[in-house]
Amino acid sequence: MYVAVKGGEAAIDAAHGWLAEERRGDARVPELTVAQIREQMTLAVDRVMAEGSLWDPDLAALAIKQARGDLIEAVFLLRAYRTTLPRFGASVPVDTGAMLCDRRVSATFKDLPGGQVLGPTFDYTHRLLDFALMAEGEVPPARERTAEPGPVPHVVAVLDREGLIQREAEGEGPVPDLTREPLELPADRALRLQALARGDEGFLLGLAYSTQRGYGRTHAFVGELRTGTVTVEVEVPELGFAIALGEVVLTECETVNQFAGSRTEPPQFTRGYGLTLGRTERKALAMSLVDRALRWRELGEDFVGAPAQDEEFVLSHCDNVQATGFLEHIKLPHYVDFQSELELVRRLRREAAEGATREAAE
Amino acid sequence: MDGSGQMAVAERPGWMGLCARAPGARLMELVGALGPRPAFAWLRVPEIGSVMIRGRAGGTGAAFHLGEMTATRGALRLSCGTVGHGWVQGRDKAACEAAALVDALMQTGAAARVRAAVLEPLEREALAQRRARAAKAAATRVEFFTLVRGEDQ
Numbered sequence: 414m415y416v417a418v419k420g421g422e423a424a425i426d427a428a429h430g431w432l433a434e435e436r437r438g439d440a441r442v443p444e445l446t447v448a449q450i451r452e453q454m455t456l457a458v459d460r461v462m463a464e465g466s467l468w469d470p471d472l473a474a475l476a477i478k479q480a481r482g483d484l485i486e487a488v489f490l491l492r493a494y495r496t497t498l499p500r501f502g503a504s505v506p507v508d509t510g511a512m513l514c515d516r517r518v519s520a521t522f523k524d525l526p527g528g529q530v531l532g533p534t535f536d537y538t539h540r541l542l543d544f545a546l547m548a549e550g551e552v553p554p555a556r557e558r559t560a561e562p563g564p565v566p567h568v569v570a571v572l573d574r575e576g577l578i579q580r581e582a583e584g585e586g587p588v589p590d591l592t593r594e595p596l597e598l599p600a601d602r603a604l605r606l607q608a609l610a611r612g613d614e615g616f617l618l619g620l621a622y623s624t625q626r627g628y629g630r631t632h633a634f635v636g637e638l639r640t641g642t643v644t645v646e647v648e649v650p651e652l653g654f655a656i657a658l659g660e661v662v663l664t665e666c667e668t669v670n671q672f673a674g675s676r677t678e679p680p681q682f683t684r685g686y687g688l689t690l691g692r693t694e695r696k697a698l699a700m701s702l703v704d705r706a707l708r709w710r711e712l713g714e715d716f717v718g719a720p721a722q723d724e725e726f727v728l729s730h731c732d733n734v735q736a737t738g739f740l741e742h743i744k745l746p747h748y749v750d751f752q753s754e755l756e757l758v759r760r761l762r763r764e765a766a767e768g769a770t771r772e773a774a775e
Numbered sequence: 776m777d778g779s780g781q782m783a784v785a786e787r788p789g790w791m792g793l794c795a796r797a798p799g800a801r802l803m804e805l806v807g808a809l810g811p812r813p814a815f816a817w818l819r820v821p822e823i824g825s826v827m828i829r830g831r832a833g834g835t836g837a838a839f840h841l842g843e844m845t846a847t848r849g850a851l852r853l854s855c856g857t858v859g860h861g862w863v864q865g866r867d868k869a870a871c872e873a874a875a876l877v878d879a880l881m882q883t884g885a886a887a888r889v890r891a892a893v894l895e896p897l898e899r900e901a902l903a904q905r906r907a908r909a910a911k912a913a914a915t916r917v918e919f920f921t922l923v924r925g926e927d928q
Contacts, residue, residue, distance in 0.1 A: 467825065468844035469865065499824040501846055506829040506838045513905060515912050523919060531915040560913035562905040567834055584837025588829065591840070602832055603839035610830075610841050642908075644796075645844060645864075647826050652860060657792035658826065659844055659864030665834065688830045690842050 436481050450474035459662070459691025460484060464733060465491030466592075466611040468661045468690055485613075489734050503588070505646040505655055509665045509688070511564045514641035519568045521634045521669060527565030532640060568637035569667050569684065578669065578682040598725050605707055605728065606700075610689055612731030614696040620706075620721045621699035629706045629719025633668035633685060640664045640692050664689050666697040670705055675713040683712055703727060787881070790894055794877050795863045797897045799870030802863075805893040806873040813876065814854045821849035821861065821868035847871040853879050 437444065451458055451474035461473040465488045473491055480486035516532025519525055531537075533555075572578040589604040596608070609617065624631055640662065647658045666687035674680035685705025687697035706721035720726055730736060794802055825843040832839060848862045849871045859879025861871040880889045 463842070466842035468828070468842065471865075472845070495825065495843060498843075498845070499822065500843075501824045501826050501848060503827040503840070504829050506831045507841075509830070509834045513909065515908060516915075529917040530912050531917065532912055533915075555911045556914040557907070557910035558913040558916075560906075560909045562909035569833075581831070581833035581836025584832075584839075588838045588840060590827070592827075601837075603837050606830070606832055606839040607841070610839075642905075645826065645828055647846075647862070649791075649860065649862060651850075652787075654788050656788045656795060656862060658795045658846060658862055660796055661828065661844060663830075663841075667833065684833055686833045688834075688841060690828075 436479075445478060447471060447474045447478055450477050456692060457482075457484060459693050460614060460696070461487045461491055463690040463693045463696060464488040464611060464613060465495070466690075467491050467495045468659075485733050485737055489737070492734050502647060502650070504658075505648065507643045507645060507661075507663070509639070509643060509663065510567055512639060512641040512643045512663065512665070513562050514565060514639050515662075516641070517565060517637065517639040519635065519637045521636050522568060522571065525568055525571065565639075567667070569669065572636075572669070572682060576681070579672070579678065579684060581684070596728055598728070599710075600724060600728060602704075602708070602711075605724065606686065606688070606704060608728045608731060609687075609700045609703060612700075613733035613736070614693070614699070616731050616733070616736075617699035617703055618695060620727060621702035624702050624706050624719065624721045629709070629717055629722045631670050631685070631702065631705050633670050633702050633705060635698065636667045636669040636684070638664070638666045638694065638698065640694065662691055664691065664693050664697040666694075666701040668698075668701040668705060672712065678712075683708070787878070790881055790890075791860065791862060791874070791878055793894055793897050793901070794861070794874035796901070797863075797870075799863065799865060799867035799873075801900070802870050802877075802893075802897065803873045805896060806876055809880075809889065809892055813880070815851040815859075815876070815879070818850040818852055818858065819848070821847050821871040823847050823866045823868070849875055851875045851879065853883070855883065857882050 451470050454474070454477065457477055458470050458473045461476055461484055462468050462470065464484075465473065465476070467473075469491075472494060473487065476487035476490040476494075477484065479490060514527075514530060514532070516534060517527060517530045519529065523529070569578055573580070584603055589601065589607070591604065591607050591611075596604070600608070623629070625633075642660050643663055644657045645659045645661055646655045648655045664687075668685040668687075669682045670685065672678075672681055672683040683705065685701035685703075685708070687700030687702075687704065689697045689700060703721055706719065707724055707727065709716055709722050716722055824846060826846050827843050828841045829838045830841040831837065844864065845866050846862065846864055847866055847868055847870070848860070849868070850858060850860050851872070852858050857879045859875040859877070859882070861873070861875025861878060863870045863874050877889055877893055880886065881894075
């Protein structure tokens with residue numbers, strides 16, 4: 414039960430005033446600008462855009478500043494802003510095969526057209542704190558090698574040529590949209606992928622790890638992981654043609670899993686898919702493992718009761734804005750609810766005590 | 776669209792897309808340098824909204840909703856009656872106006888001048904930026920060397 418509680422306005426005002434001061438921190442230290450966050454906290458910005466489900470680096474940087482670096486709070490701010498926007502339409506599905514890759518690696522094939530391109534990665538760093546970053550200094554320019562920008566083929570196409578990998582089915586009917594209709598179960602793959610793409614990275618990481626440790630084991634290989642720029646094309650209804658309206662950075666992960674075959678399918682490899690806004694590699698990788706685990710039904714595999722296979726469990730709990738909203742509301746005043754609980758416990762104790770006295774007397 | 780993600784700017788979708796993706800400040804600078812702003816009336820004042828980005832399962836399968844991006848659109852009419860549509864990525868209404876002006880002017884006798892002063896620089900700069908990233912990526916391409924093993928000697 415919720416009952417409006419009056420009072421506390423002055424305390425709330427003072428709390429928010431203090432919040433603003435604490436957000437600013439020591440005034441002798443220069444204030445962070447939104448542009449600095451956008452340019453130098455890029456992976457935090459990307460994570461907020463991915464889970465906020467809105468590509469706008471300036472707004473994500475602003476949200477991070479406003480939230481004092483609390484990324485879930487920042488995601489919440491971005492989602493709230495998004496709800497105020499009119500929707501102009503949906504894009505033509507992006508062509509990730511035409512991606513201009515900053516990074517593209519495969520763990521399954523060493524030699525492949527376009528090669529293994531590491532990009533600006535943390536991989537192979539020693540994970541030692543770099544004290545040089547505490548001092549101000551110029552960064553030497555990155556090395557370059559002459560190259561023409563151009564697309565590189567998807568790695569799984571190599572397996573596809575031999576028919577060794579399951580083909581992706583074309584979708585039918587309208588594309589479901591979680592932001593317009595509530596989640597309905599069972600969900601088709603398009604709805605699952607949308608939910609996972611905006612899901613919490615930590616939650617997906619934990620689930621993906623659980624499949625690796627044996628809870629719904631699918632033994633994934635990373636067929637390909639790529640990050641780069643894709644063009645977003647939009648049909649302009651009043652003109653009757655599509656324009657390449659924007660560019661976004663995406664991370665795409667395709668995992669390849671062994672599959673013994675079923676009554677209708679010969680033994681082949683199956684795939685898990687991750688696609689996320691921004692440079693969000695851990696998330697894309699986790700998403701592809703969880704996507705694969707959720708496909709047990711269509712692939713005729715057994716449901717072994719693993720959390721990552723349980724569509725209702727995964728899809729109902731992967732959204733961190735929903736989760737934190739429900740979790741955090743319990744810290745807000747529940748005085749009246751609690752008062753009634755208190756009354757109840759007191760009465761039960763009184764009755765128990767009276768019962769004991771009666772028994773002793775008999 | 777060719778492989779580099781670029782649409783030829785000879786056609787209307789090409790020039791509209793080029794303006795849409797250009798850095799807003801640069802677009803406005805180039806349009807401002809064209810001279811006095813032509814007289815126009817808004818048919819639809821710039822409006823900020825979103826576009827839902829779609830992907831495909833496995834890159835090739837069923838379409839799904841990946842997430843949205845911000846965009847701004849507007850439409851104007853020059854005093855000669857030519858209508859220009861401005862669509863830009865992001866939330867910049869002034870850039871939307873500049874894009875709509877370019878679209879309108881490209882349908883008038885000013886097309887050659889606008890092409891040379893606005894579209895060609897934007898296209899060159901976009902290509903230079905793509906080349907720079909491609910060059911940095913290429914420098915991180917792994918070259919494998921086959922090690923000579925003991926038993927082969």
